[in-house]
Amino acid sequence: MKDNDYSEPAGYRHEIVEVDVAVLGHTNYSNRRGAWNMHRDFRDDVPDRALQGFRQSDVRGTTFYFEGLVYAAGTIPEPPEDDYNAVVWRFDQAPMGSFFSRGWVIINNRTDAPDGPRPDPHLISFADYYLGATVSAQDLTPTDMLTTTGMENGVPPHDIVVRAVAGGTGRFATAKGSVSQRRIGRNSTGLRGLALPSGVSPPSPNFRLRFELWHLA
Amino acid sequence: MQSKMKFGRRGVMAGVMGLLTGALAGRTAVAESSQAKAPGSQREVITIDVAVLGHTNYDNEDGASNRHPDYSGQHPDEDRFRAGFRQSDLRGSMQYHEGLIYPGGTIPDPKGKRDVNWDFEQEPIGSFFDRGWVVINNKSDAPYVPRPDPHLLSHTDYYLGGIVSAQDLTPTNMLSVVGLQHDSQQEDPRFLRAVVGGTGRFANVRGQMIQRPWGNNTSVLQGLFIPKGVKPPSPNFRIEFELWI
Numbered sequence: 001m002k003d004n005d006y007s008e009p010a011g012y013r014h015e016i017v018e019v020d021v022a023v024l025g026h027t028n029y030s031n032r033r034g035a036w037n038m039h040r041d042f043r044d045d046v047p048d049r050a051l052q053g054f055r056q057s058d059v060r061g062t063t064f065y066f067e068g069l070v071y072a073a074g075t076i077p078e079p080p081e082d083d084y085n086a087v088v089w090r091f092d093q094a095p096m097g098s099f100f101s102r103g104w105v106i107i108n109n110r111t112d113a114p115d116g117p118r119p120d121p122h123l124i125s126f127a128d129y130y131l132g133a134t135v136s137a138q139d140l141t142p143t144d145m146l147t148t149t150g151m152e153n154g155v156p157p158h159d160i161v162v163r164a165v166a167g168g169t170g171r172f173a174t175a176k177g178s179v180s181q182r183r184i185g186r187n188s189t190g191l192r193g194l195a196l197p198s199g200v201s202p203p204s205p206n207f208r209l210r211f212e213l214w215h216l217a
Numbered sequence: 218m219q220s221k222m223k224f225g226r227r228g229v230m231a232g233v234m235g236l237l238t239g240a241l242a243g244r245t246a247v248a249e250s251s252q253a254k255a256p257g258s259q260r261e262v263i264t265i266d267v268a269v270l271g272h273t274n275y276d277n278e279d280g281a282s283n284r285h286p287d288y289s290g291q292h293p294d295e296d297r298f299r300a301g302f303r304q305s306d307l308r309g310s311m312q313y314h315e316g317l318i319y320p321g322g323t324i325p326d327p328k329g330k331r332d333v334n335w336d337f338e339q340e341p342i343g344s345f346f347d348r349g350w351v352v353i354n355n356k357s358d359a360p361y362v363p364r365p366d367p368h369l370l371s372h373t374d375y376y377l378g379g380i381v382s383a384q385d386l387t388p389t390n391m392l393s394v395v396g397l398q399h400d401s402q403q404e405d406p407r408f409l410r411a412v413v414g415g416t417g418r419f420a421n422v423r424g425q426m427i428q429r430p431w432g433n434n435t436s437v438l439q440g441l442f443i444p445k446g447v448k449p450p451s452p453n454f455r456i457e458f459e460l461w462i
Contacts, residue, residue: 100352126372140406167423
């Protein structure tokens, strides 16, 4: 991923921050109530036909939420080139922080209008990365948070999404910029959610994030 | 924890002075400035008091599929309802509420966490709107959880220049904030959130804010997380914005 080649404006300080993150798949919750243009086989989770029904569904209107853990960049190993879905992370090291993503699912596999279908990207979301510590009852809002907004995607491999950094706290209180997100294999937590028939729980994705930040000097 | 929550980088004292000045000024939202450090940036601390209007609180728990039946089914027995809540994961729920804004120092110092110290005796200077997700997790099937606190992850817009109304749809001087939230049950319940933008004189803003519980008001909090028949008062908060505009 090439960094933006803007010249550094006077009065601002440039910084690159990289982290690895692992999605905790069991924290993924969806609310499909708003998505009324789904195929009935998907909507009703009909055994053996739900996945085909998903491929004929517009799931826009669905909201989602999930959490994950943050590690120093390089902690999560790269997967083999021929197996980008390899489980490369089993949570055998304590995290340095937490992150929270929430927003809307925008997968549109059918359409009644001139603008679709558009199966990718999958999500439009807000995601907050607490880099100073994990969020807990003892530390409700750890310092050094970065908040981002934009599109997200989980597949296919090597896709990179770029999102906006809207602000932050602590040492990021005057930061704005962008973040690129690249998937690096999967982890040992089971993913649940929209496109998954009942009982199916594949490994959850990991990502490497590269924040390009501009602080007030 | 406490040291983490203080404003960083450009001086705790200026923030404290802004708070004290706001308290003394009473009816006026007070700004404290220092010399500009960069083009388009001037540091300013603003203190306000806010009162949540509890009857504007609406939840949608349809997405929270991991709730205990006594809780999700709104069991009429209060003890069973509460026990069910303590065994529920509420993540996936959405929430919305509104509130009123006053100059810093308007709402009296609370005498304790349950003190009802505001009955809306004074006209507000603005409105705020909070919406987002409930993150309470009282059960879990996996590592690093459960985590009952904090309670909310939300976006909040503070309209400081007027009350939102049919006659003034988007009052000027708005500040938009993102981050986790909590109520008054913690030992040190302050929380730190990011300021992500604004309008009017805040159109070029960067910064952060600290919010702390400031007693309760006489509006009744409603929500699916409250047992039937229970009518708790709604919380107030004191907020300190640390801004670069």
